[in-house]
Amino acid sequence: MKNVLSLFDGMSCCQIALKSLGIKIDKYYASEIEYEPIEVARHNFPKMNHIGDVRNITPDSLPKIWLLAAGSPCTDLSIAGGRKGMLGITSLDDYLKLKKKKHNFGKSQSYLFWEFIRVLRELKPKYFLLENVVMKGKMKKYEDVISKELGVLPVRINSALVSAQNRDRLYWTNIPGVTIPEDKGILCTDVIPNGYGAGRRGVDRVNRKPGQSKYEIRTTIRTDFKFNCLVTNPSNTNLVYYPDGTLRTITVEEAEVLQTVPKGYTNVSGVTRAARYKMLGNGWTIDVIKHILKPLKSKKI
Numbered sequence: 001m002k003n004v005l006s007l008f009d010g011m012s013c014c015q016i017a018l019k020s021l022g023i024k025i026d027k028y029y030a031s032e033i034e035y036e037p038i039e040v041a042r043h044n045f046p047k048m049n050h051i052g053d054v055r056n057i058t059p060d061s062l063p064k065i066w067l068l069a070a071g072s073p074c075t076d077l078s079i080a081g082g083r084k085g086m087l088g089i090t091s092l093d094d095y096l097k098l099k100k101k102k103h104n105f106g107k108s109q110s111y112l113f114w115e116f117i118r119v120l121r122e123l124k125p126k127y128f129l130l131e132n133v134v135m136k137g138k139m140k141k142y143e144d145v146i147s148k149e150l151g152v153l154p155v156r157i158n159s160a161l162v163s164a165q166n167r168d169r170l171y172w173t174n175i176p177g178v179t180i181p182e183d184k185g186i187l188c189t190d191v192i193p194n195g196y197g198a199g200r201r202g203v204d205r206v207n208r209k210p211g212q213s214k215y216e217i218r219t220t221i222r223t224d225f226k227f228n229c230l231v232t233n234p235s236n237t238n239l240v241y242y243p244d245g246t247l248r249t250i251t252v253e254e255a256e257v258l259q260t261v262p263k264g265y266t267n268v269s270g271v272t273r274a275a276r277y278k279m280l281g282n283g284w285t286i287d288v289i290k291h292i293l294k295p296l297k298s299k300k301i
Contacts, residue, residue, distance in 0.1 A: 003063050005029045005123070007054045007070035007116055011266060012041035013284035014069040014129075015048065017293055020286065029062060036275035037282075043268045054115045055099070058122075065125040067296070070116045071284060072132060073109035090145050092117050110142075117149050129292060130172040131284060146172060155292075157181065159229075159285035164191045165258040166226045167285055177295040181288070187225040191257050192250075197227035198241035219247065230255055232281035233274075255280045260287040 002025045006014045009030035018025060028045065031054040032038050038050060051057065089095045095114035098105075105111055113132075120128055134156065135143040147153050150172045157180060159167035164186045171178075188197050202215030221241050222228065227250070231237045238250045252273055256263050259280050266276040 001026045002066040003027045004067045005065045007031045011037045011279045017289035036271045037279045040268045065123045067127045068125040069129045072113040162287040164188045167229045181291045195240040197222035198239040199228050200236040230281045232278040252276045
């Protein structure tokens with residue numbers, strides 16, 4: 001039986017990749033708690049099974065799982081995030097003790113990686129896939145923690161190889177034969193004619209005049225013919241610059257193309273534009289996931 005369990009499923013990017021590859025599965029179980037991504041996933045895959053919060057999953061509630069996939073929250077591991085890491089938790093036992101005591105983890109989310117480990121050990125799927133950001137500085141230690149817990153080193157793949165978006169990510173998996181994809185050479189101008197990736201950022205004013213704000217907002221234009229990594233709120237980061245000086249935010253449909261998501265996939269009644277941007281920013285680049293999952297098409301696996 002090829003049953004799939006996706007944790008932090010979002011808009012079900014793993015399911016999009018499996019369908020696109022023609023990999024037939026028996027049942028797809030999704031753990032997700034946000035309303036809008038669930039609505040989008042349910043609209044596109046009405047037969048999927050939503051099982052709620054990952055923290056409530058128990059071994060006896062699910063059948064044998066063939067593939068366990070997850071993109072555990074990266075908000076506290078990214079250089080753009082709060083850099084709280086996993087709150088110093090470096091073992092499953094330590095996490096489970098805190099969970100049993102009903103510890104208040106606050107607004108932190110990256111500690112939920114340990115729920116992935118708990119589910120992995122309890123359900124013992126044949127294959128697993130975990131995605132997260134490239135960790136730098138003091139967060140680097142958590143990359144090593146993840147690798148140690150999973151027993152494999154990550155494969156580092158930038159979505160720029162298969163799309164016009166710069167999105168550098170780490171993928172831990174025991175799927176055999178995973179390699180770095182070949183560069184398809186897709187440029188920003190292939191997605192938006194004459195459009196170049198840009199963003200706005202605040203730069204400290206060295207000589208600030210009375211009444212001036214601390215930061216000067218500057219526009220940066222990418223020179224590698226790619227767009228910036230999609231974020232949950234694109235207003236300052238995911239911009240399109242034209243040679244005549246025009247500057248605008250990318251559209252939701254353009255964001256879908258950059259994530260190699262089927263165009264219109266997130267266009268579901270009742271789901272706001274802001275929610276669509278957010279789930280795309282939190283999602284996976286489908287063509288990267290397809291590349292990783294492709295070996296599963298083999299009859300020998």
